[in-house]
Amino acid sequence: MSEALPAAIVAQLDALGQALREVTQVHRAGTLAILEAATLSAIRAAMPGLLGAVLTESTTSLKAGGVGQTVACSECGRHCPVPSWRERAVTTGCGEIRGERPWYHCTSCRWGWSPADQTWELVRRTRISAGLADWLIDWGASTSFTDAARELGKLTGLPISPETIRLYTEQRGTELETVDEAAAQRVQETRAAAAPLAEAPGTLVWNSTG
Numbered sequence: 001m002s003e004a005l006p007a008a009i010v011a012q013l014d015a016l017g018q019a020l021r022e023v024t025q026v027h028r029a030g031t032l033a034i035l036e037a038a039t040l041s042a043i044r045a046a047m048p049g050l051l052g053a054v055l056t057e058s059t060t061s062l063k064a065g066g067v068g069q070t071v072a073c074s075e076c077g078r079h080c081p082v083p084s085w086r087e088r089a090v091t092t093g094c095g096e097i098r099g100e101r102p103w104y105h106c107t108s109c110r111w112g113w114s115p116a117d118q119t120w121e122l123v124r125r126t127r128i129s130a131g132l133a134d135w136l137i138d139w140g141a142s143t144s145f146t147d148a149a150r151e152l153g154k155l156t157g158l159p160i161s162p163e164t165i166r167l168y169t170e171q172r173g174t175e176l177e178t179v180d181e182a183a184a185q186r187v188q189e190t191r192a193a194a195a196p197l198a199e200a201p202g203t204l205v206w207n208s209t210g
């Protein structure tokens with residue numbers, strides 16, 4: 001017998017099932033185009049809740065007793081007591097997710113952090129997931145920001161502004177330039193280090209014949 005599904009996931013799937021049944025009732029004998037659009041719309045509407053359920057189910061620090069009574073500060077190591085819970089909203093490829101997660105505040109070095117954010121590798125203060133940022137950047141790099149926003153909106157149903165796409169695309173461009181410069185610098189340094197070695201045998205030959 002297969003393992004029972006987590007209640008949070010079943011609840012989301014059940015809501016999706018209800019929404020799809022409604023599609024069949026509202027659009028009885030509907031055309032493929034109408035049913036296709038309505039089904040896609042119902043699934044998109046269910047996606048943030050499904051992702052939320054998956055995160056809740058898979059993230060230890062979100063569960064009761066998931067984090068200890070105290071947790072070591074990730075900056076200074078001081079043990080900090082039971083946290084407060086803080087809300088965070090992030091737009092992902094599955095839509096906008098919003099929820100509370102434990103938030104620690106170190107009284108020693110004043111660092112604030114969330115173990116859940118660390119587990120998710122969610123960058124501080126970002127409002128867009130790394131996965132969605134990659135989509136924005138791919139589109140932003142291949143067409144105008146206005147066209148990118150329109151196409152992304154059509155394919156994902158997410159309202160992303162051309163300005164957001166511009167910000168992320170330009171930021172990634174700057175990061176890549178920095179990486180390129182660092183690589184060029186390393187090549188220069190390697191050549192500089194290698195040059196005297198290459199010259200050394202010549203110098204020895206010159207000395208022995210001179």
Ligand SMILES: [Zn+2]
Binds near residue numbers: 107
């Ligand atoms: Zn600290």
